Every structure is written in C-alpha cells, then in structure tokens.
Amino acid sequence: MKSSIKTVPAQICNCCNSTVQEFVTTGREHEYDNTTDDEFTVVRCVDCGLCYLNPRPDVSELATIYPPNYYSYGQQQLKEQANPNSLLHRIRYNGFRAKIRQGLDFAPKHDPVTVLDIGCGDGHTLNLYREVDGVNVETHGVDFNLEAVAKAASEGHKTYAGRFEDVALPENYFDLVIASHVIEHVADPKEFVDCVHRILRPGGIFWFETPNIGSLDAKVFRHHHWGAYHFPRHWYFFERKSITKLAELTGFDLAHLDFYPNAIFWFWTFHSMILSSNPKLRWLADKLFPPVDFQRDTLANFLRICLFCGVDVLIRLATGETSNMIVVLKKTESV
Numbered sequence: 001m002k003s004s005i006k007t008v009p010a011q012i013c014n015c016c017n018s019t020v021q022e023f024v025t026t027g028r029e030h031e032y033d034n035t036t037d038d039e040f041t042v043v044r045c046v047d048c049g050l051c052y053l054n055p056r057p058d059v060s061e062l063a064t065i066y067p068p069n070y071y072s073y074g075q076q077q078l079k080e081q082a083n084p085n086s087l088l089h090r091i092r093y094n095g096f097r098a099k100i101r102q103g104l105d106f107a108p109k110h111d112p113v114t115v116l117d118i119g120c121g122d123g124h125t126l127n128l129y130r131e132v133d134g135v136n137v138e139t140h141g142v143d144f145n146l147e148a149v150a151k152a153a154s155e156g157h158k159t160y161a162g163r164f165e166d167v168a169l170p171e172n173y174f175d176l177v178i179a180s181h182v183i184e185h186v187a188d189p190k191e192f193v194d195c196v197h198r199i200l201r202p203g204g205i206f207w208f209e210t211p212n213i214g215s216l217d218a219k220v221f222r223h224h225h226w227g228a229y230h231f232p233r234h235w236y237f238f239e240r241k242s243i244t245k246l247a248e249l250t251g252f253d254l255a256h257l258d259f260y261p262n263a264i265f266w267f268w269t270f271h272s273m274i275l276s277s278n279p280k281l282r283w284l285a286d287k288l289f290p291p292v293d294f295q296r297d298t299l300a301n302f303l304r305i306c307l308f309c310g311v312d313v314l315i316r317l318a319t320g321e322t323s324n325m326i327v328v329l330k331k332t333e334s335v
Helices: 059-065 071-081 087-106 124-130 146-154 189-199 216-220 240-249 263-277 279-288 299-319
Strands: 021-028 039-045 051-053 113-118 137-143 158-161 174-180 200-211 252-259 324-331
Touching: 087 124, 087 174, 087 200, 087 324, 113 124, 124 137, 137 146, 146 158, 174 189, 189 200, 189 240, 189 324, 216 263, 216 299, 240 252, 240 324, 263 279, 263 299
Parallel strands: 113 137, 113 174, 137 158, 174 200
Antiparallel strands: 021 039, 039 051, 200 324, 252 324
C-alpha cells in the first residue's frame, strides 16, 4: 500500500548555491507497490547543470521510500542462491571484481588498505574486496538499514549504522572510500563529499558510480521515463559539468571519469513506459522488465542484460558516454 510522504523544498543548488532553476520533468514511483504515489519534479540548475528533485522526500521518510524488499538489501542472498557456474553469475561477478581491482589500483598501497563502503547493504561488495589476491584489505561499511548492517557485521566487517553523514568515523584514516550509486540518494551531495574528504588519508581515493543525466538515453527518455530517475529515491543527477564543479568545491582532484554499461536503467525505463501507457499492464511490465528481480540468475535476465549492455556499448561508441559514470576523486597529498 502506498501513502503520501513528507517532503522538503530544494530551492538552492547544493553545488553552486544558485536559485535559478529550469523544469526538467515529473515522475512517480513505479518499481515498488509499498512506498508512495506522490509525484516528484526534477529541476536543473541553470548555472552548474546539477539536476535534482524539488521538493524531495524528507530524510524521515527513508524507511518508507526504501522498503524492506529494496533490491540492494538482498544481494548476498541472491549470490548464494545463484548457480556459481552460470554464465550470468560469472559475467556479473567478474565485472564487479574488475571494478574492485580498479578502485584498489587507484588507492594508496598500504598494508592493510583501509576501505569503507558507503551504503554497504549486506556487505556483498566488501566480501569481494576481501577476496582480492595479493592485497590485505581492512573492510568497513555504513548503512542506515539495521538488518542489512547486521548481515554485514556477521560477515566480519566493521560496521556503522545510520546515515553516513551522521555516524562517527575516524578522520584521515581510509585509503579508499567507495559509494556505488549512493551520492544520487543523499540529502546534500556537497556535505556528503566533504565528509568523505575528512575521513580519507592524504592521497586517498573516493571511488563512486552515479547516473549520467547527460547521456543519450537520458535525453531521449527525459520526460518521465528515464530509468535512472528511480523516483523517489534518486534526489540528484550529475553529468560531466556538475561532477567537475563538485570536485572543485570539495577540494578533490578529478583523477578519472569513465562510462560503463548499466542494463538496470533500461529495465526501469521500459517498465515505466509500459505502466504509464496502462496501469493495468503492471503484470506485463513486471514480467518483461522486472524492476526488482532483474539480478536473479535466469536465462531471461541474462538475455535482457546482454541486449541492454550491447545497446550501451553502441551508445558509448557513438557519443563517448553512457548513463553510468565512474568517478575517481583524489585527496591532495600532504606537502
């Protein structure tokens, strides 16, 4: 059952403090049936290009908009249920491991390498960091979902329960802070990145993924349906210009910016389009483009993921970008 939720205005751009906005689109939740039916508006800062919800859900509504069946809370369970010899499982986790190795390659070479995962969920990503050969990794994770944090702690990770911005973390301690598709969810991205800067050692790395609202598909499906809107959980939407501005404002060097396929956004795009054409077709939208079970180890999901990743590869070849950015920010070395 869905309900109306408390919202707060976002009249000032968090990156440049401008109040000049332009309308982008509106949209509603379509992936879960137990959050909210409210409509949300996306606006763009005319000065720096940052896009964001205005108004956005109040932080007191996090437990509502992230329901117990939110997909990221059950990643470790999905891994355990999957056939380890299936092609989809191997491709997915080989891809995860490649990104993990990339993040460690950027990080300072300490023993151990101290790693913090913001939005760690059940600890599935931290588990993979511990599996990297030849690197001793000390793993930490923070998440506001108490059940997920308990699962991560049971895996042997040092965990912190609560919003990242609110928990007490040691300053100048971490070599690598990771946040896979988290920054778009936070209440204040500049404050969020400032907090990361404070806890990183000099030379430390902030490695994160986030949607790219400057991508071709974001422009084609701009009105209502672009999957990475993820209404109402994505509150901010970046592109090259706004990421560069954010790095400048928070004292980081932009060490690397790259673009990778992300099939999930395509699932959500077409799911939204079917539902908007006829709400009675939810059964069809859920079957063709499952919004929650897209990572289950099935042949249908494998074929869909291959198709959409192939589309993303073609878009990258044509434009140089996809709808998924990997950003690497580096804290300045001590002089």
